[in-house]
Each structure stands twice: as C-alpha cells, then as structure tokens.
Amino acid sequence: MTFEALKQKVTDILHHDDTLRDEKLLQVCHLLKDNIDYYDWVGFYFKNGDKEELLLGPYAGEATDHKVIPFGKGICGQVAVSNQNFVVPDVSAQDNYIACSITVKSEIVIPLFVEGENIGQIDIDSNVKDAFTAEDESFLEFVNAEVAKLF
Template sequence: MFHSIHYTGTREENYELVIKQLEALISGEPNLIANLANAAALLHQFLDNINWVGFYLAEGEELVLGPFQGLPACVRIPFGKGVCGTAAQNKRTALVPDVHLFPGHIACDAASQSEIVVPMLKDGNVIGVLDIDSPNKNRFDEIDQQYLEKFVDVLVASL
C-alpha cells in the first residue's frame, strides 16, 4: 500500500522520488482514469502552496476536465483559450508567474495567482494537459517545469 513519504532532499531529489513513486503507482495498470487520479493525488500531497492539481483530456478541439484534487473546476476549455488551452494549442508548457497578466486567463478559482500547464503529448498529438494552480504569485519555476515535464512523460509512456 502507498504511504506518505517525507521529502527531505533537494527539490531535484524530491522530484526524482515523486517520479519513482508515480512509476510504482502506475506500473502494470492500463486504466487511464485510475492512473490520472493517482498522479493527481500524488502531486497534491507532494507539492506545497498549490490549490488545484489535475488533468484535462483532449476531446476534439477542447479540453475536458479529468481527475483532479481541489475545488470544482471549469469543465470544458477550447484549445487556444486560457492557460490550459494555450499550452495545448502550442504543445508547449505554459509557466505563468501571475495569471492576472495572462491574456484571456480563465479564472475557475479566484484564489489562483500562478499556474503551470504541461501538455501531454502522444505521437505528437495533445492528449491532455497537467494543470497546477497556486494561491501564490511566482510559485513555479524552471525546476518545477523540468521535473513536471518528466513526470508527464512517465505518465504518458504508460498509456
């Protein structure tokens, strides 16, 4: 059974550990929803100063809400709209230090101040995004981006 672990290393070491935990959680499990749910829960208990973490899954030219941890969220986001839709359309991580300065930001939770969205790419196609919000400005940086992209790569490889 999964037990909470105390993350006592450097940020990089802690991210490596959480990626190993993800690998253990999804190993041999083919169900997408189960794996995304566990991945969201894992990041929710690992990351501090966040108020939402979860997945949106691509359906045509829209992202549809998937497993998450946090308050109820926007259900559908068109590609190109908001931070999630922009990351999906560009197939590139969106690292936003202040969501209020992001053109067309969709405020699902008024408490959110910063956000990172990592697209999930399979065979060059966007199959979804990992979305993480924080109530603090400037919560996410290049270290978060690097390791969250690795986290998503591990997750997508299992699908």
C-alpha cells in the same frame, strides 16, 4: 518530499497493473497536491476526440466549473494550440486567463504528447505568486512522459 522521491512514487503508481488508467491519474494528482505545498490544484485535461476542445480528466483540489475548455481559451486552451509549456507567474497579468478560483495566483501547464501528438496536459494552480521554477517544469515533463506510456 523532493522531486526525485516523487518521481519514484509517480512511476510506482503509473506502472501498477491492477489499476485503471483514470484511477492512476487521480492518484498522481493527489500525490502531487498532497506533497508539494504550493500545488493547490492538480489536474489533467485531454483533447476531446476530433473536437478542438479539452475535457477535464482526473484532478485533485476544489471542484471546477471548467469541464470543457475550447482550444485557444485560457492557459490550458493556449497550450492545446501552441504545444508549448506555459508558466504563468501572475495570473492577474494574463489577458486570456480563465479564473477557476480567486485564490489562484500562478499556474503551470505542460502538454502531454503521445507519439508526437498533443493529447492533453497537466495543469497546476498555486495560491502563491511566481510559484513555479524550471525544476517544476522539468519534473512535470517527467510526469507527463510517464503518463504517456499509459496510452
């Protein structure tokens, strides 16, 4: 399915009035994982109140032990500090990488902003090296802009 087709489906899911926010986010995770071959794990992490840590939110893929990630640790923790997109073509080349699975080869993390504040991020792992392109980055920025409307 093309990113353009997925954009409409993401919008449809997120603007369904009778669904709780976490259920909408879970549906988005499954939509992306099920329709983009190289998206092997899709999840959201959110800032834990005033603490400098991220908490795992809805996700689709293998279970993870990384339910809490301190700011600065791993790719997700670095994005929480930098407020910048982070595309990792080869996770084995990263010194500050937290391995979730030995099958993961690349990762993309896009921060989620609400009224200018980084409240979380979408995190995607791929079992393919160098899986993510500028098109993925742009698409996931769109997803997060739509998700931000829920907050």
